[in-house]
Amino acid sequence: METTLRVGILGGSGYTGVELLRILAGHPRAEVTVVTSRQAAGQPVADMFPSLRGWVDLEFEEPDTDRLAEGCDLVFCGVPHGVAMHQVPALLDRGVRVVDLSADFRIADRAVYEEWYKETHAAPAWLERAVYGLPEVNTPAIRDAALVANPGCYPTAVQLAFLPLLEAGVISREGMIADAKSGASGGGREAKTHLLLAEASDSMSAYGVAGHRHLPEIEQGLSRAAGESVALTFVPHLAPMIRGIHADCYALLDGEAGAGLQDLFEARFGGSPFVDVMPEGSHPGTRSVRGSNFCRLAVHRPRGGRQVVVLSVIDNLVKGAAGQAVQNMNLMFGLPEEAGLDTPPMQP
Amino acid sequence: METTLRVGILGGSGYTGVELLRILAGHPRAEVTVVTSRQAAGQPVADMFPSLRGWVDLEFEEPDTDRLAEGCDLVFCGVPHGVAMHQVPALLDRGVRVVDLSADFRIADRAVYEEWYKETHAAPAWLERAVYGLPEVNTPAIRDAALVANPGCYPTAVQLAFLPLLEAGVISREGMIADAKSGASGGGREAKTHLLLAEASDSMSAYGVAGHRHLPEIEQGLSRAAGESVALTFVPHLAPMIRGIHADCYALLDGEAGAGLQDLFEARFGGSPFVDVMPEGSHPGTRSVRGSNFCRLAVHRPRGGRQVVVLSVIDNLVKGAAGQAVQNMNLMFGLPEEAGLDTPPMQP
Amino acid sequence: METTLRVGILGGSGYTGVELLRILAGHPRAEVTVVTSRQAAGQPVADMFPSLRGWVDLEFEEPDTDRLAEGCDLVFCGVPHGVAMHQVPALLDRGVRVVDLSADFRIADRAVYEEWYKETHAAPAWLERAVYGLPEVNTPAIRDAALVANPGCYPTAVQLAFLPLLEAGVISREGMIADAKSGASGGGREAKTHLLLAEASDSMSAYGVAGHRHLPEIEQGLSRAAGESVALTFVPHLAPMIRGIHADCYALLDGEAGAGLQDLFEARFGGSPFVDVMPEGSHPGTRSVRGSNFCRLAVHRPRGGRQVVVLSVIDNLVKGAAGQAVQNMNLMFGLPEEAGLDTPPMQP
Amino acid sequence: METTLRVGILGGSGYTGVELLRILAGHPRAEVTVVTSRQAAGQPVADMFPSLRGWVDLEFEEPDTDRLAEGCDLVFCGVPHGVAMHQVPALLDRGVRVVDLSADFRIADRAVYEEWYKETHAAPAWLERAVYGLPEVNTPAIRDAALVANPGCYPTAVQLAFLPLLEAGVISREGMIADAKSGASGGGREAKTHLLLAEASDSMSAYGVAGHRHLPEIEQGLSRAAGESVALTFVPHLAPMIRGIHADCYALLDGEAGAGLQDLFEARFGGSPFVDVMPEGSHPGTRSVRGSNFCRLAVHRPRGGRQVVVLSVIDNLVKGAAGQAVQNMNLMFGLPEEAGLDTPPMQP
CATH class of the missing domain: 3.40.50.720 (NAD(P)-binding Rossmann-like Domain)
Structure with missing residues (x-):
């Protein structure tokens, strides 16, 4: 039993x-x-x-x-x-x-x-x-960990977008940008004026451009993937929605690397049950992951140039917090990785 | 097997x-x-x-x-x-x-x-x-039905609120009102100008005060419960949200009937897994049922007067449509009534 | 000069x-x-x-x-x-x-x-x-007042809807209801959890059914209009929008009074620059008054019965607060009543 | 007269x-x-x-x-x-x-x-x-024009952000990005499924990454400012709000150019009544321009590096369309540039 x-x-x-x-x-x-x-x-x-x-x-x-x-x-x-x-x-x-x-x-x-x-x-x-609990990177260590540090919401969305590019060594170290938009639940349930419906609804603003606390966490993960120190320009935004992160991750390709980007991403996440690499040309909305533990990624290379754009969407409270925590628990106790997380997103 | x-x-x-x-x-x-x-x-x-x-x-x-x-x-x-x-x-x-x-x-x-x-x-x-598929009224007939007519969203929220009062015969036939607010998904997925985000968001309006197609369906249900013809004033509203119906149902008590209203509701729905009679003094929000098949009800009698107010909230796409349809399917095929419907609402 | x-x-x-x-x-x-x-x-x-x-x-x-x-x-x-x-x-x-x-x-x-x-x-x-500053009732006294008590937001929307009916003596004292929906700015700019975007957005709930502080203010105004004590059932709601009040005001007609309701309202507010009696059959949205000092009213009598329904919309921060305050100032200092208030609402 | x-x-x-x-x-x-x-x-x-x-x-x-x-x-x-x-x-x-x-x-x-x-x-x-009607660039030609081509909404927000940098010749031609978020009114009043409240609310998505029709218009303006051909990566997004564009414009500084960025912007727009260069460290929200003809800009250079980030917000229907059109009309007919446009934004 x-x-x-x-x-x-x-x-x-x-x-x-x-x-x-x-x-x-x-x-x-x-x-x-x-x-x-x-x-x-x-x-x-x-x-x-x-x-x-x-x-x-x-x-x-x-x-x-x-x-x-x-x-x-x-x-x-x-x-x-x-x-x-x-x-x-x-x-x-x-x-x-x-x-x-x-x-x-x-x-x-x-x-x-x-x-x-x-x-x-x-x-x-x-x-x-402590073991950093991003299962798409650290599954073996998570299984054995006494203490798992569950990643932040922005760091989850941004790292998953950049990992294949950095691990494959196909992008320049200069010009890496994450322009990320988060729903208001990312600010927590404590009452703050700027998160009131009357303030945050029907509006959009950036914050923390000079330096957000998630930046060192992201750079740590990106640097591990690259095998060297990586710097990122990170611009978070408060979007007028409850849940969801939409991270647009920009990088400049090195050399002639662009041809196989779609394959690169599909191969990288082939064994990851919660990362969905969308077909070429896709624009995943945060709605498509609401309430679920999925991260959906879409890779673009506009006009075939050096600039690569990776769109990454998660539910900040699930894959960006509680869902990933349960995923980590499952790994720690030898349960199926998807236990308790196998419910579809809610649309509309 | x-x-x-x-x-x-x-x-x-x-x-x-x-x-x-x-x-x-x-x-x-x-x-x-x-x-x-x-x-x-x-x-x-x-x-x-x-x-x-x-x-x-x-x-x-x-x-x-x-x-x-x-x-x-x-x-x-x-x-x-x-x-x-x-x-x-x-x-x-x-x-x-x-x-x-x-x-x-x-x-x-x-x-x-x-x-x-x-x-x-x-x-x-x-x-x-055809059998009218409101399980809280019709379970035996639903079990045997070839054809179940799944109730409308407003009719579900409004009937559940009035049923105990009408069945118990404690309210006047005059002055029955349902002031109901629905999210925009109630208008369907077909493109209509008045349902655009730019039109419907950050605004509120009534519609169909002269007569909405759900009115005869509601009055049919109320009349069956009362054992005589019942007329209702029904004012639907478009609320700036995706899902949810919040129906405020008003009636005037006959005589000294008010004392046991809470008990009356709790007894009526004691065996109904998807109707939650809230504690006295409650104000259920539509958020509390989002994504779930629950109807939450709260009964009020302001200042102990003749006026009774029943607050009734459902997710219009679940208990008001697809969820109730699955509940009916479960009954028709002898499955547990809650099969497939036993997931908690999504908050926030 | x-x-x-x-x-x-x-x-x-x-x-x-x-x-x-x-x-x-x-x-x-x-x-x-x-x-x-x-x-x-x-x-x-x-x-x-x-x-x-x-x-x-x-x-x-x-x-x-x-x-x-x-x-x-x-x-x-x-x-x-x-x-x-x-x-x-x-x-x-x-x-x-x-x-x-x-x-x-x-x-x-x-x-x-x-x-x-x-x-x-x-x-x-x-x-x-103190003079109660509802200009549609009290203009002469406001002109001479040292101290004007500016009405609350709900009281403004609800009183304007009921005044013609009470002054004309055409409705019953029993069964008067105001089912009112307010945007979140009505709760003020102080941080409160239940007014967070993540809580209040995409949801709807009633509050204060047992007794809201605006109720005695409304009943005072209605009683003055009626010339006798009037009791109201008042159910306020938090709607997921920034500004706006949508009040649905219900009353039962006495006798054969219904025929001239539209005329009654048009005559009552003929000289009121900020009260717009809409054509018969209208459903004004709060959007139609956003940012302006207008109150728009629409009178309905569904199926020609005893029940009259008056829809009343205002911008809670303008006609419900700051705009009405400026209107009062204009009257107090002999300025044109519309000075500073003659800008159209913002749509979309 | x-x-x-x-x-x-x-x-x-x-x-x-x-x-x-x-x-x-x-x-x-x-x-x-x-x-x-x-x-x-x-x-x-x-x-x-x-x-x-x-x-x-x-x-x-x-x-x-x-x-x-x-x-x-x-x-x-x-x-x-x-x-x-x-x-x-x-x-x-x-x-x-x-x-x-x-x-x-x-x-x-x-x-x-x-x-x-x-x-x-x-x-x-x-x-x-035809004269391109961006008054901050073209005022003399607009005054004499028979036909003014009023700029698009994204092009207005993006050009104003990049103009000072390109005119001063301080940024690299590579790595220019505009990550822009628009409210749903930018998609027009015609009914389209993806713009329904039920679809677009509480969600965020990019679109047209492969090529949006505003891109050639933007590149034309940027190239004129630079005096040479400029290519841009442009990623528009549908944000869950009615009005507003928030454009984040990224560029890599050439050489040691960063010191005087704030001065550069203030000098460039000193005579422009509708462009507001915010104090250093600012994060203007689209709310701060809602209903008005302002463009607010904030210049950032995170951690003093090569990457410059210009935040640019407008109301897409005012400075991005009708307001700018009236501004152009004023110039064409010798009226004060601000005539009809001198009303403050609406907050909240």
Whole structure:
């Protein structure tokens, strides 16, 4: 008989939390046993999220290491960066495996982390042992990891677009650009004026052009793929939608490399169940992945020139957060990679 | 070993079609074998709906009675009213069971149909045999039906709100109002200027106050529940959202009937897996049912007066169309009522 | 030579403030000389609201009675209820006329105010002298007022719809309902989770069915029109749009009153430049008034029955707040009623 | 006494038409005397566009050269490309001056036009005499022009961003990219499935990466500014909003040119009333120009590298169409450049 994985969610009152609960409600082999939230402790989860009425009977609890360690085989950590690195080690020390959705264990170079996040890292030993959880790159290490650092939403969309080009060594190091548009849920569930419907709806704006915290994470991944240091111009945008990232990734081809781009992408992701390389000439919309763990990619080379354009779309809360976290969990526990994630996107 | 139901979709290129395909992709006991579309014949389904890439390998076919009759145990009919009544009988005559999502078989009184739809009914014999597919009212008849007339979206939301009050005989016949707001997908996938994003977004308007085609269908259902003729004021609205119906249903209580309203609703729907009577004082949002087959109801009696207000929310494409159709299919074939429909709503 | 009115805005960093600044930028006879904001003091107005770059050169200032009294002929008060009643009297005592956009001076019956707003009224003497600023009812009193209480957004839309019916005495006291839908800007510019784009977009929900603070204000106006106490069922909704109120107002006709409803409305508002009675059978959308001071009304009597339905649309920030405030200012200072307000709505 | 300009609109039932009518309703020196529309002839303009009730009393008329020539000093041509070139010459021959909002007279090289628009040009002589109506480049020629070709929406936003860089000769010819996001009104008012609210809302997608018709128009303008042929990678996107273009324009600096970029932009547009160079570090949103004729620009040079990023936002229907057309009219007739265009953007 198959056993059921006991799962905890540390910090479950944000969008990551409710999305994990939605996905895990349909997971055949995992069951959520604990959900914590400092502010909402004592409140039934389904009171805060009526969408989960009938699906989740739990109450939010105060975070408690003993409770999590005893009741869970794996904990998803959904607390913010700066908090995660203080709470995760105690769980790991008790033998619980962790998928951390914060940024605290994503950047291997502690100095870079501390520069961008303006904090001294509280768990450098675990930072060294953390595995970066992009399954399309790191599956073997993820399987064995005690601690998986789940990638950010922008980094997921952008890395998947550039990886085949960098690994094949066909693009120039200069002129790499990611122009990325995100839905407002990427800004979290905490109330902020600029994310109000009245502000963000029916409008579009860039932000963080001078430097966004996802940039070092992306450059780390791109540099690993290239085998050398890679710099990127990264321009994130707030788009007037709930979910979705649309990343346009630009690079200049080196030499005569352009002919086989479509094949290159199809070969690179042939074994990746959640990366869909679209037919040539495609323009995938974020709608086509909404609610699902897919990343759809389309490769273009306008007028046959040096410029290559890769369109990359994901649902920021699924492949960009909770879905990828479940994909990592599946790999860590030897479950089918698609368990709990085999539902089609919602259209319209 | 369990057999798999072979399902056809007649007219599958609209929102009803793509939603049936999404739901059935996750159904454990049904498989879509044929999807027809006159305009799109020959085109892969996943080309028109990239959300279904990897889920649906079929091409749209020309509608063909032989093909449907031989290849399917049940056909969902998604062609428009006026067309369905010409195409459905041939299937029924071949022994295929049908769930018709058009309006053609919903209104038992042929004269009323012909008045509102301005067409002579082409299949009056089948109209007499059709079963109105609101499972919360008609489950026994649905189980045995050859032809189920799947209710309209507004009629589903409005009837479920009024049924307990009418069946219990606690409201006046005068002053019944349904003020209902629908997302733009209720207008279908055919291009119409007033449904353009540039027109319908960031705006709100009523329509059809003088008389909407869903009104006779609603009044038929309400009259059956009341055991006498019931008239309703029905004001539909186009709301600037994709999916969802929010129906506010107003009635004046007769006598001292108000005390037990919450109990009345909970008792009425205790055995209905898809009707969720919310706690007193609730205000369910359409978001709380998006993508799911739930109807959530909340009963209010402001300041303890005669006026009762029932808030009723559904996803117009699921409980208001494709989901209810699958619920009917499940009943017709003795499957668990929730098969294929047991996924939580999507939030945010 | 015509003089220019010197105008101050007390509490100018919310939506009321920015909308007053937008409207007054185009006013031929008024100039904003002072804008206050405690939190934003010292910040250029155009930094917070880039839409005003080139139009407003002022900085937000700390609120200061002397400064306002000396620099302004009129002050618009945009601070929240509970605060306004503490700040407005000092200005009035210095001879500055005030249009207060908070709720503090709207409800003449102090006990009712204190019941709904849970505060002891701090300026009962001024409450007695305040004039309710609905120009379609109160123009003579507004002209002479020192203090005008600018109506709420819902109350404006709902009162204009019911006034002709109540004044003419053609409707029953029972069964009066206002089912009103508001854009998210009605909730203000302060960050609140339920008003986030990710929460409020693509969804619809009612709120405050048990009792909304605008209800006593509406009932006060309706009762005055009727000459006797009138009770209303009021159900407000949050609609997924930025601006706009769509109020559906329902009443039951007494006797044979229905024939001349269209004439009744046209006659009632014949002299009101900002109330547009649409042709019979119309369904005005909120889009048709966006950015303008119009209220558009359409009167329906479905199937010729007792039920009358008045559709009423306004822009909640213009006719529902800042525009009406400017209309009141114009009346108070003998300017043309439409000064600064004669711009067409924005479509699409 | 000042005379009033008599203005006609040829093809006035689309978004360009209604926006011209909105702007001209507030123009102090121009009056619309004729509006044509083949499909809507005989219908009052305010019936189709209720937002114009009280502002426009005209009916749509059949297009008629005599009527336009006799009744108008200037005609705005709002018919589609391919049609305009057949209708405009007759007006010009009668001495009426024309601002054409179609693409028919924008591209000076007839062969390029015919390649991209798949039509033989019907009026090559007038094509030679047409003046490209980007006032920030061409004011002197516009003043004297009989025929002004009003720029496209994307071309306006993109050219204004690149002009200072190209004129100053500080960027490389390789790696120029415009990643542009447009609201759905850019696709026009004609019903198309992909522009339905249910399709386009809450989603984002690129289109035309292989080649969009605005590309040759943009490259023509950029090449003129550079004094040599310039190639651009242009990726347009459909963003889920009504109005607005957000263009991110990327280029690689040549040599040590970066230091004075902010000054360069401020100097270039110092005399341009409708181009607002924002302070360093700014991220203008499309909301900040909604309903206005402004283009706001922000220049960035992330981490001080070679890559320059210019953010450019306009309202596609104003500076990208009708507003710029009125700006051109003002120049052609010696009116103040800002006449009719001096209203602030609408926020929120």
